[in-house]
Amino acid sequence: MQSEKLRVNSSHTQGRASTDLKEIQLHSTRMNQRQLRDESDFDQLPDNIPVTATIADIEEKKGFIVYFIFVIEVKTKGNSKYLIYRRYRQFFALHQSLELKYSSEAPTGSYTCQLPVLPGKVFMGNKKEIAESRIPELNNYMKRLLCLPTWVLLDDLIRMFFYQTELDSQQVPRALRRLRPPTRRVKTVKSKTDLFSAPRAEAVFDFSGSGRLELSLKAGDVIFLLRRVNADWLEGTVRDKTGIFPESFVNIIKPLPGSDSDEEGGASRNGKHAPGSYSCLRCYLLQPEGIDTRDICVEEDLSIRPSHEDLLSRMRDVFHVEDIALNYRDPMGDLIRILDNEDVALMVQESKHTGSKVKRPVNQYPWELLVTHAKDLTVYNTEY
Structure with missing residues (x-):
C-alpha cells in the first residue's frame, strides 16, 4: 500500500514538473516570438529614424537674452550622423506634448507608454553651470526616449525634434569637446608685420557700448577689424575685447577685404542669414x-x-x-x-x-x- 502511494506521489510530481517545464518552454517561445516581432518592427523602420543621441557640447548664444544651447550628435538607423542644436525649453515642450499624447492620464488615444523623466526647470543660478549639470540627465532622457516602442519612434513629435533643420545644418560647431580627445591649445602670436597688414581702424570719438555685444571705444584706440555687420556697424577687437561698434565713430586705416564687406554683414547676396552673424x-x-x-x-x-x-x-x-x-x-x-x-x-x-x-x-x-x-x-x- 505504501509503495503504491509512493508511485502515485512520484507520478504526480513528474506530472507537475512536466507542466512547469511546458509553461517555461511556452513562456520562452512567447519571449522569442516577442523578440523576433520587435526586431522585425525595428527592421521595418526607415533608415532616417534616430536611434541614439548624445550631447557633444554646449554653446553660449547672445540672443535677446544670453542662453546656452545643447549641441547634439544624432545617429540614425542607417548609420548616418549629424548635429542638431536645441534649447532646454525645446526639450520641455517636447516632453509636455508627449505626456498629453501617451501618458496614462492622456485624455485621448488608446496607446500609452512609460515616458522617461525629464530634469525639471531651474530658475536660479549660473546659466552655464546649470547647462553643464543637465548634460548627463538629458543624455539619459534621450537614451530612454529612443528606446521606446517603435510606434512611438515614428511619432512626428520625436522625428521633428531630432530632425536636422536647414538652420542646424548651417551652424558651425565650435568645439564638440565631448566627442574629441583633449588637446593642447597652441597660442599663435602674430608678428608686428602681420598686425600692421591687418584691417584696422582708429577711434575718432569715444563710444560707450550699451550691451554685452557692443565694444566701448576711446578716441585714439586702434581697432583690428573682423568683419562688417551691416552698412553702419563693424565688428573688431581692441584691448583683448571683441564686439561691434558704429563705423561713424572711427576712421578706417586699412579696410576689410571686399568679400568681407559684400557678404559677411549678417546676410549674403542671396539674402540668407549667415550662421553666427548678428x-x-x-x-x-x-x-x-x-x-x-x-x-x-x-x-x-x-x-x-x-x-x-x-x-x-x-x-x-x-x-x-x-x-x-x-x-x-x-x-x-x-x-x-x-x-x-x-x-x-x-x-x-x-x-x-x-x-x-x-x-x-x-x-x-x-x-x-x-x-x-x-x-x-x-x-x-x-x-x-
Missing part, C-alpha cells in the same frame, strides 16, 4: 522729454519669434528702466501694447506685410519695439 532690432523709448532710439544686435535668425519675457528683460537692460511696457505700431499707425506671446506672434505676422514698405538693412528685423512706461497711457490713441 541681426539688428531698432527700438525706441518714448518719454515726455523725447525719444531715445537704439539699435541692438543679437545672434538670432531674422525668422525667430522671441518670447514676451525675453524681450521685456532685454529692453530693461538696454534702457535701464524697470517698470516698462512693450508696444508696436499696427498697419493703421496706432500703438498696440504687447502683453503676452500671442501679441508677439501677431506683431511678427503683421510686420511681414507692413515691413516690406520700409527700406531697411538686410539683417534688420522688419518689426520694431516701442517701449513706454507701464503706467503712461497718454501714448495710445484711446480715451480712458
